[in-house]
Amino acid sequence: xxxxxxxxxxxxxxxxxxxxxxxxxxxPEDPAKLSDEEWGAYIYxxxxxxxxxxxxxxxxxxxxxxFNAVRHTVTDVFWDVYxxxxxxxxxxxxxxxxxxxxxxxxxxxxxxxxxxxxQK
Amino acid sequence: MTKYSIFSxxxxxxxYHENWQKAWRSPxxxxxxxxxxxxxxGHGLATAYYxxxxxxxxxxxxxxxxxxxxxxxxxxxxxxxxNYLWDESAALYDHAVKLWETMSQDLNYNxxxxxxxxxxxxxxxxxxxxxxxxxxxxxxNGIDSEFxxxxxxxxxxxxxxxxxxxxVMGALLQRRGGTARHDAVAWGYARxxxxxxxxxxxxxxxxxFKVEGGVVxxxxxxxxxxxxxxxxVVTAGHTSVMAEMAGFxxxxxxxxxxxxxxxxxxxxxxxxxxxxxxxxxxxxxDKGELVIGGSGDPYVSYSQRGxxxxxxxxxxxxxxxxxxxxxxRMMRQWGGITDVTVDRSPIITKTPVxxxxxxxxxxxxxxxxxxxxxHVFAHSIAKGEMHPIAAPFSMDRFxxxxxxxxxxxAAVAH
Numbered sequence: 001x002x003x004x005x006x007x008x009x010x011x012x013x014x015x016x017x018x019x020x021x022x023x024x025x026x027x028p029e030d031p032a033k034l035s036d037e038e039w040g041a042y043i044y045x046x047x048x049x050x051x052x053x054x055x056x057x058x059x060x061x062x063x064x065x066x067f068n069a070v071r072h073t074v075t076d077v078f079w080d081v082y083x084x085x086x087x088x089x090x091x092x093x094x095x096x097x098x099x100x101x102x103x104x105x106x107x108x109x110x111x112x113x114x115x116x117x118x119q120k
Numbered sequence: 121m122t123k124y125s126i127f128s129x130x131x132x133x134x135x136y137h138e139n140w141q142k143a144w145r146s147p148x149x150x151x152x153x154x155x156x157x158x159x160x161x162g163h164g165l166a167t168a169y170y171x172x173x174x175x176x177x178x179x180x181x182x183x184x185x186x187x188x189x190x191x192x193x194x195x196x197x198x199x200x201x202x203n204y205l206w207d208e209s210a211a212l213y214d215h216a217v218k219l220w221e222t223m224s225q226d227l228n229y230n231x232x233x234x235x236x237x238x239x240x241x242x243x244x245x246x247x248x249x250x251x252x253x254x255x256x257x258x259x260x261n262g263i264d265s266e267f268x269x270x271x272x273x274x275x276x277x278x279x280x281x282x283x284x285x286x287x288v289m290g291a292l293l294q295r296r297g298g299t300a301r302h303d304a305v306a307w308g309y310a311r312x313x314x315x316x317x318x319x320x321x322x323x324x325x326x327x328x329f330k331v332e333g334g335v336v337x338x339x340x341x342x343x344x345x346x347x348x349x350x351x352x353v354v355t356a357g358h359t360s361v362m363a364e365m366a367g368f369x370x371x372x373x374x375x376x377x378x379x380x381x382x383x384x385x386x387x388x389x390x391x392x393x394x395x396x397x398x399x400x401x402x403x404x405x406d407k408g409e410l411v412i413g414g415s416g417d418p419y420v421s422y423s424q425r426g427x428x429x430x431x432x433x434x435x436x437x438x439x440x441x442x443x444x445x446x447x448x449r450m451m452r453q454w455g456g457i458t459d460v461t462v463d464r465s466p467i468i469t470k471t472p473v474x475x476x477x478x479x480x481x482x483x484x485x486x487x488x489x490x491x492x493x494x495h496v497f498a499h500s501i502a503k504g505e506m507h508p509i510a511a512p513f514s515m516d517r518f519x520x521x522x523x524x525x526x527x528x529x530a531a532v533a534h
Contacts, residue, residue, distance in 0.1 A: 001428045017430045019419035021373070040519025044371035044462050048360035050422045073374075073421045 003078055006059045007067050007083050020056030022046045024088065054089050057081075062120045072097025074108060121315035142312035143307060144178055149321050153181045154345035155501060156339055157354060158326050158362065160184025161193040162302070163486065164354035165309035165320075165480060165496020167501070169227075171319050172316040174495075175502035180318045181348075182310075183341060185325040188305025192356050195424075195489040197379050197413040199403065200390055201238045202263055203295035205254045208512040208524050209465060210261040215509055216492025217296055222434030231300050231309030232406060237391040237488075238297030239273065241441075243286035247397050251292040258294075266293045276391055279444045286398055288441075299392060299403055299411075329366045329476065336366070336476040350475045352501050357422065358458025359480035368472045370480065371518045372459045377416040377484050378426025380453040382445070384408030398437040400531055410448065412438060416458060416484055427453030458484045463517075464522040468497055468510040477501050478515070 002014035028034055028042055049054070053073045060067045070079040070089060075097035080089045095104055122128060122141060132140055154500040155171055157164045160182045171177045184190075200220055202213035224230050242248045250268070258265040270282050273291050282288045290342040310320050321343070328340035328352070330406050338347035353362050363370045389444065394401035414434030417427045431453065439446045461467060467481035479497045496507040506514060517523055 013429075014427060021420070036521075037517040040371075041369070044518045045369045046371070046373050046420075048359075048370075048373050048420060049364075050361050050374075051359065053420055055420065071419075074423060076421055076423050076425075 002024070004057060004069070004078065005081050006062060008063050009059060011060060016059060017057045018060045020058055020066065023054045023056045024046075025076040026119050033117070051097070052079070052095070054088055091103055121311065141400065143311040144320050147319045147321065149181060149183075149341070149346045152317065152349075153319075154178070154179040154348070155350045155352065156346060156348040157182045157352045158339065159191075159308070159354040159356070160188045160310075160320065160322065161191050161354065161356060162189065162305050163193075163314065163356075163482070163493045164352070165189075165306055166491050167274050167352055167354060167479070167497045168313045168318050168411055169309050169316075169492075170498035171502060172313055172318050175498055177480070177502055178317040181253070181346065182313070182318065182320050183326060183339070183346070184320070184322045188310050188320065190286075192307050192456040192458065192486060192488075193302055194451060195379065195473065196302060196456055197401065197411050198299045198302045198404065198405070198487060199238065199297070199401070200488040201294050201392075202301055202488070203238070203240070203254065203258050203265055203292065203294045203297065204526060204528060205257050205322055206465075206524050207261060210258065210263055211509050212466075212492055212496070212513070214261070214263050214492075215495065216489045219495060221296075221493035223300075223305075223308070224316055226290070227308040227312045228309060229304060231304045231308055233298065233460035235298040236403075237266075237276070237294050237361050238294045239276065239296075239391055239393045240292040241273070241288050241395040241397075242286060242290045242292070242321065243395065243397040246512055248289055250396075251290065251334070256370075260390040264294060264296050264297070267291075267439050268293050277389065277393060277442075279388075279442060280393075281441055281443055284440045286440075288328070298531045299405070299461065300487075301406070302487060305487075309494075315379050326362070327365075329473070331366065331476075334472075335474040338457075340449070345435050350477070350501055352477045352479060352497060353498070354479045356480065356486065357459050357481065359459045359478065363471075363478070365471050366471065366474065366476060370478070371461055371482055371515065372418050372467075373455050374422055374456040374459050375416040375419070376421050376423055376426045376513045377413070377458045378430055378453060379411065379413040379454040380431065380450050381405070381409040381411050382448045385410065388444075393441075395437065395441070398416055398441075400434050400437040400441065402438060404445070409451065410445065412450075415454075416460070423459055424455050426453070427531070458482075458486075460484070465525040466493070466513055467499065467515050468493070468506070468513040469515040472508065 005011045069081045202217040326340040330337040357374045389404040393402040461481040496510040499507040
């Protein structure tokens with residue numbers, strides 16, 4: 001079972017959550033000024049990346065709150081969760097989705113220490 | 121190509137089946153083709169088949185990242201039907217069913233198409249209203265459809281539990297619906313197009329498009345650059361990835377959809393039974409396995425696995441409806457990546473790049489349309505304008521507003 005960390009409730013099973021699709025889609029300021037193509041794109045076109053995906057979830061069978069998350073769509077591993085209104089977290093380009101953020105950062109730190117050691 | 125027949129079977133039996141020729145070659149890519157089809161699944165192979173057979177274009181390559189039919193063609197639950205609500209969908213899917221009916225003869229390859237009948241169960245008043253509306257719409261489109269009572273369902277499926285938590289109140293029956301052997305569809309098409317001179321190139325991944333002045337000139341692949349006058353992209357779940365390479369975006373999201381099969385049993389179900397309301401559909405393969413499918417995962421993913429909770433979500437209703445299966449063991453489980461549009465109808469379309477065509481968005485129900493999809497797509501590519509059956513499925517509909525909203529009728533039941 002996919003485990004998802006709700007920013008308020010902590011780690012819970014995926015069945016407690018509902019997926020809300022791509023995050024950070026801003027409603028156009030003046031929809032009346034949009035062409036049909038632009039409005040259609042706003043309504044229907046989604047990023048759908050094979051890789052890092054910024055997305056919304058709602059803890060529907062828990063606190064009921066919406067939040068954002070970053071997940072790798074090949075491995076379904078989450079990089080981070082963050083609350084609505086927060087900035088997108090930084091995701092390193094070489095993150096392949098096979099490790100969690102903690103594992104990635106530990107490996108990076110270990111790598112840097114090793115490199116530093118070699119220089120000495 | 122040696123024709124398969126009873127005589128070739130006897131001849132090869134005499135040499136202990138050691139001398140069957142390969143069904144298709146494994147050619148190296150030529151520098152340029154008239155048409156390149158990206159994606160060696162059923163739809164892509166069918167497109168190449170109709171390009172060669174009906175449009176006279178045989179300088180064609182089908183380029184496949186992995187092996188033939190290794191994507192959704194080999195991962196679906198093999199159901200074929202055409203009982204759709206809207207006229208546009210009915211035209212497209214019934215076009216396919218008609219081609220299914222002669223496919224084994226056309227290809228000289230047994231695709232084991234079996235029109236064993238397909239039941240859509242209704243479990244509540246709303247289901248009854250839905251099948252009422254859809255059933256009449258289907259009949260008006262000249263497609264076979266019958267309303268049947270719970271007693272008639274019981275006659276067809278004697279072990280069904282009609283008085284379960286969501287009791288069976290009626291059903292819609294399409295007798296021309298049924299199943300086909302999915303791998304055979306890919307292999308049969310590959311063998312037929314190979315015989316007509318089409319190159320089937322496996323283990324060759326498209327990594328980019330060469331576009332000059334808004335016109336596609338060829339594709340970059342893991343085996344080098346290949347030029348093409350026209351390119352048709354039929355890559356199902358990976359369509360958004362291909363579109364990004366070509367420089368535009370598609371109104372698609374990719375979701376895993378999983379299925380599973382049981383251990384082989386003696387013949388027990390001689391039709392296909394689907395249930396939209398409780399997300400379970402079931403049939404029995406000729407090997408005897410129960411083939412079971414349900415709804416897709418709710419989040420975008422390319423994992424080709426499917427989430428764990430969906431297994432219970434599908435197995436629960438199956439056991440409730442068919443208590444006889446409660447102790448059957450499941451043998452295999454897998455997932456495919458479905459490219460889903462918001463109106464649950466496919467996209468067969470020209471694109472912002474000239475001579476680049478996309479056939480995608482078949483979502484959770486593409487297998488049934490394989491020959492029809494290939495047929496209309498081939499004619500569209502050959503002529504440079506969309507086939508009349510394909511025209512309503514253009515990607516323009518997402519801003520003109522002319523959506524073909526099959527979501528209500530087809531929801532998850534594919």
